[in-house]
Amino acid sequence: MAREGLINKVMVANRGEIALRVMRACKELGISTVAVYSDADKNALFVRYADESYNIGPGPARMSYLDQDKLIDVALKANVEGIHPGYGFLAENTQFCRKCHKNGIEFIGPPPEAMELMGSKIDSKRSMIAAGVSVVPGVTEAIPDHERAKDIAHEIGYPIMLKASAGGGGIGIRMVPDEIEMEKALDSIKVLAKNSFGDDSVFIEKYISDPRHIEYQVLGDKNGHMIHLYERECSVQRRHQKLIEETPSMALTPELREEIGEQAVLAAKTAGYHNAGTCEFMFKDDQYFFLEMNTRLQVEHPITEQVTRTDLAREMLYVASGLDLSYAQEDIKQIGHCIEFRINAEDPLNQFAPCPGKITRYAEPSGIGVRVDSGVYQGFTIPPFYDSMVAKLIVWGEDRNYCIERSKRALFEMQVGGVRTNIPFHEVVLEHPAFVSGDYNTSFIPRYNIMEQVVEYYKLKKMGQGNAQKAAAMAAVEAVIVAAAQSNVSK
Numbered sequence: 116m117a118r119e120g121l122i123n124k125v126m127v128a129n130r131g132e133i134a135l136r137v138m139r140a141c142k143e144l145g146i147s148t149v150a151v152y153s154d155a156d157k158n159a160l161f162v163r164y165a166d167e168s169y170n171i172g173p174g175p176a177r178m179s180y181l182d183q184d185k186l187i188d189v190a191l192k193a194n195v196e197g198i199h200p201g202y203g204f205l206a207e208n209t210q211f212c213r214k215c216h217k218n219g220i221e222f223i224g225p226p227p228e229a230m231e232l233m234g235s236k237i238d239s240k241r242s243m244i245a246a247g248v249s250v251v252p253g254v255t256e257a258i259p260d261h262e263r264a265k266d267i268a269h270e271i272g273y274p275i276m277l278k279a280s281a282g283g284g285g286i287g288i289r290m291v292p293d294e295i296e297m298e299k300a301l302d303s304i305k306v307l308a309k310n311s312f313g314d315d316s317v318f319i320e321k322y323i324s325d326p327r328h329i330e331y332q333v334l335g336d337k338n339g340h341m342i343h344l345y346e347r348e349c350s351v352q353r354r355h356q357k358l359i360e361e362t363p364s365m366a367l368t369p370e371l372r373e374e375i376g377e378q379a380v381l382a383a384k385t386a387g388y389h390n391a392g393t394c395e396f397m398f399k400d401d402q403y404f405f406l407e408m409n410t411r412l413q414v415e416h417p418i419t420e421q422v423t424r425t426d427l428a429r430e431m432l433y434v435a436s437g438l439d440l441s442y443a444q445e446d447i448k449q450i451g452h453c454i455e456f457r458i459n460a461e462d463p464l465n466q467f468a469p470c471p472g473k474i475t476r477y478a479e480p481s482g483i484g485v486r487v488d489s490g491v492y493q494g495f496t497i498p499p500f501y502d503s504m505v506a507k508l509i510v511w512g513e514d515r516n517y518c519i520e521r522s523k524r525a526l527f528e529m530q531v532g533g534v535r536t537n538i539p540f541h542e543v544v545l546e547h548p549a550f551v552s553g554d555y556n557t558s559f560i561p562r563y564n565i566m567e568q569v570v571e572y573y574k575l576k577k578m579g580q581g582n583a584q585k586a587a588a589m590a591a592v593e594a595v596i597v598a599a600a601q602s603n604v605s606k
């Protein structure tokens with residue numbers, strides 16, 4: 116039941132599956148929804164789903180989804196009370212957040228000051244150190260020149276990690292193995308940071324080899340309540356971008372799980388945070404280090420919802436309305452296991468490059484334990500302008516083994532035709548002994564040559580039709596995996 120005092124009309128300044136996800140939460144609460152869409156998205160599902168929709172310009176994001184003034188104009192015209200930014204686009208843009216407030220519109224997210232602090236990796240690390248949160252060892256200052264960079268790196272010890280302070284989405288991070296590489300790496304990352312984020316501040320921290328990426332969901336209201344909803348393990352990454360996430364993490368003891376949760380709450384409170392956010396940590400040998408806070412609803416939030424039996428999008432709407440959270444810390448329990456698979460339109464036979472185009476066949480898996488958050492349908496044309504993720508497959512099971520078996524079943528049922536996808540990647544990972552054992556870290560993909568195996572598996576699968584061939588293909592890939600595992604053991 117919706118509660119008294121709720122905002123009554125919301126615009127979603129985003130597209131695809133996340134726009135639909137937020138609108139679904141609105142619908143359940145009786146909140147009217149407004150979609151904004153580019154020319155390329157005029158036939159998209161979220162546009163059809165919304166109560167009202169407005170065209171905001173051509174396909175390229177800077178002419179539509181990133182056009183702040185146009186978005187505010189539509190919001191005022193449609194008379195909405197709040198704007199939900201989704202993730203990506205303007206979700207972590209302080210200027211946009213302030214513009215919303217100036218126009219009397221609630222930004223459904225954190226306060227701008229907290230967003231600003233956390234948007235700078237240097238400033239947020241400083242403030243976390245002051246609060247006593249464990250961070251990656253390093254120096255929290257912007258590197259002025261080559262000399263200082265070499266001094267700091269020498270002090271910390273190679274290899275080191277060079278990071279753009281304003282970076283995100285896996286962009287602006289580079290490992291530097293030794294002093295010889297330092298000058299070139301620093302120059303190139305500064306140019307990249309300037310071009311991508313308009314800010315060329317770069318800093319240095321210790322490179323942690325083979326860490327696990329473990330992040331904590333936090334949720335706070337404007338009335339002083341702050342809770343965490345436990346962890347998500349996001350160590351299956353390619354080029355620092357997440358592909359599979361699971362919860363609970365296999366790496367945490369019950370004691371550590373509680374301890375890091377408390378640190379996440381402390382980090383969020385220190386930043387004066389409210390609404391949904393994520394504190395990311397690196398984890399190795401039972402040590403953990405705060406990395407950064409993402410000040411938005413994250414792509415992988417559904418696995419937390421499934422395991423803690425909560426609705427994060429709904430809580431965001433409550434918080435934005437000034438209401439209390441529906442849950443206290445002691446209400447949050449982890450039940451069972453959940454894995455999310457990002458289904459991307461990308462071509463295994465072309466270095467996994469994005470491959471937009473028309474989806475000619477599309478069938479989602481269903482049945483017990485299976486949730487699909489998607490923004491596409493059969494006949495929809497995936498535009499070339501945005502990221503390649505078209506759907507998320509979210510699978511819950513009573514325990515991790517059931518969850519893995521159920522995930523294989525769901526991936527087997529999922530049909531996407533007309534464009535190539537990374538479904539074969541997920542199938543290969545689910546057969547891999549390191550993933551199955553739970554003993555893996557962020558080096559999983561390069562260490563076991565996973566992408567090469569996916570290409571082989573994909574070729575075999577394409578040659579075959581039906582289950583017999585699929586079984587043969589899986590047997591072949593298992594042989595490759597066993598061979599790779601043996602060669603790793605002997606290394």
Ligand code: ADP
Nearest residue numbers: 202203204281282283284285357413414415502
């Ligand atoms: P998540 O942890 O939610 O997966 P990601 O880092 O993958 O977060 O980012 C989610 C989305 O936001 C992606 O589309 C990514 O490209 C985009 N994104 C993240 N940070 C930035 C940034 N600083 N600038 C532009 N886009 C970003």
Ligand code: ADP
Nearest residue numbers: 276282283284285286321322323328355406557
């Ligand atoms: P982004 O803002 O792009 O998400 P993060 O700081 O969160 O950047 O780092 C993204 C990923 O890069 C991490 O999940 C981890 O795999 C890797 N990474 C970041 N910092 C380090 C480090 N100091 N040592 C080793 N790996 C790191």
Ligand code: MG
Nearest residue numbers: 284395406407
């Ligand atoms: Mg990150």
